[in-house]
Amino acid sequence: MKLKSLKLYQFKNREADVYSFHQRINAFVGNNGVGKTNILDAIYLLSTTKSYFNHLDQFLIQFEKTEMSVMADFIDDIEIIANISVNGKKRFKKNGKYYSKLIDHIGLFQVVFITPFDVEFVYGGSEIRRKFIDYTISQIDKAYLTDLIEYRKLLENRNAYLKLNKGRPIDLILMESYDARLIPICKSIHSKRQSFCKQIDATFNSYYSYLAGDENTLKMEYVTGLNEVDYEILLKDSFNLDCITCRTNEGIHKDDINVLGELGKPFKKIGSQGQIKSFIIALKLAQFKFLKDESKQMPILLLDDIFEKIDDERSKRLLELVCSNDFGQIFITDTNKERIEEKLNQLNIDCEYFETT
Numbered sequence: 165m166k167l168k169s170l171k172l173y174q175f176k177n178r179e180a181d182v183y184s185f186h187q188r189i190n191a192f193v194g195n196n197g198v199g200k201t202n203i204l205d206a207i208y209l210l211s212t213t214k215s216y217f218n219h220l221d222q223f224l225i226q227f228e229k230t231e232m233s234v235m236a237d238f239i240d241d242i243e244i245i246a247n248i249s250v251n252g253k254k255r256f257k258k259n260g261k262y263y264s265k266l267i268d269h270i271g272l273f274q275v276v277f278i279t280p281f282d283v284e285f286v287y288g289g290s291e292i293r294r295k296f297i298d299y300t301i302s303q304i305d306k307a308y309l310t311d312l313i314e315y316r317k318l319l320e321n322r323n324a325y326l327k328l329n330k331g332r333p334i335d336l337i338l339m340e341s342y343d344a345r346l347i348p349i350c351k352s353i354h355s356k357r358q359s360f361c362k363q364i365d366a367t368f369n370s371y372y373s374y375l376a377g378d379e380n381t382l383k384m385e386y387v388t389g390l391n392e393v394d395y396e397i398l399l400k401d402s403f404n405l406d407c408i409t410c411r412t413n414e415g416i417h418k419d420d421i422n423v424l425g426e427l428g429k430p431f432k433k434i435g436s437q438g439q440i441k442s443f444i445i446a447l448k449l450a451q452f453k454f455l456k457d458e459s460k461q462m463p464i465l466l467l468d469d470i471f472e473k474i475d476d477e478r479s480k481r482l483l484e485l486v487c488s489n490d491f492g493q494i495f496i497t498d499t500n501k502e503r504i505e506e507k508l509n510q511l512n513i514d515c516e517y518f519e520t521t
């Protein structure tokens with residue numbers, strides 16, 4: 165899907181904006197702090213019903229205001245309106261009709277967001293990497309998303325029960341009933357994550373070597389307790405530990421991805437800054453390809469401040485790649501209009517500029 169126009173009302177620091185977009189490349193240019201990243205985040209919100217950065221919806225409403233809205237028209241005659249008010253109400257409307265559940269909106273169109281914060285994928289905790297997997301699969305598989313929600317609920321209840329009964333006899337029948345529901349969900353999520361990681365591992369390296377000019381192939385290894393052993397056995401074996409620690413020690417909530425560089429060494433330890441940035445971009449481009457192939461539609465690509473972070477040669481290669489026919493509508497931000505204009509002119513690429521103040 166492609167955006168025809170976007171209106172923002174009291175969305176973070178953007179008071180009231182109206183944009184009409186180019187079908188291919190759009191660039192928001194302006195000084196630091198004017199709200200360029202916020203505009204991209206509004207597009208992300210329209211797709212996912214969530215901000216890329218703020219976990220709490222309240223922070224999306226302009227300070228001291230009571231509501232915000234984001235409205236978009238797509239070229240295929242679809243209109244989406246997102247509205248969040250200070251009393252915690254969040255509503256999404258498609259072509260004039262409110263969704264009864266926000267989850268029904270997920271997957272209508274996909275967005276891939278590349279931001280400087282993404283280096284956390286390499287340096288941060290495992291939750292960030294699980295989130296990447298979950299976000300991507302959920303976009304194209306509603307059953308995966310509902311399984312995830314159910315899994316979290318069951319895990320919360322199981323852990324709460326263990327905590328409440330610390331040092332007391334455990335109701336084995338109740339535990340069995342939790343486990344009987346956890347097991348099939350966990351197995352299904354595990355197998356979908358496994359095939360996703362395989363697919364991504366097979367595609368991101370070609371982007372990586374193109375961008376980084378690095379001949380070494382990297383490996384994305386899916387780390388999970390469930391690869392070798394059945395979840396029933398894992399749960400049984402960890403039962404005593406679960407009772408002592410009052411939480412569930414085994415399951416897909418412990419999964420991770422190891423990124424391995426040369427000779428299988430941890431990439432976060434041996435990768436240069438430039439290589440790590442190239443890796444992140446390559447990973448996101450592989451995510452783009454996955455979403456495109458699986459959803460059979462072109463995701464929207466959001467490129468936030470990338471020219472600040474990578475050198476001239478790499479940014480030229482990246483632009484050349486994303487402006488090819490393999491990609492669709494793109495939104496770029498930059499603090500320096502001349503820089504981006506020059507790069508796009510060199511490649512003979514047409515672009516609409518929005519000077520953001």
Ligand SMILES: Nc1ncnc2c1ncn2[C@@H]1O[C@H](COP(=O)(O)OP(=O)(O)O)[C@@H](O)[C@H]1O
Nearest residue numbers: 176177196197198199200201202223225226227
């Ligand atoms: N809820 C909000 N209300 C008002 N301003 C906000 C809100 N959330 C963030 N901001 C402001 O948005 C600005 C940052 O916008 P950002 O999109 O990161 O700028 P840019 O990408 O152009 O550097 C900051 O000045 C911040 O205070």
Ligand SMILES: [Mg+2]
Nearest residue numbers: 200201469497
């Ligand atoms: Mg920014």
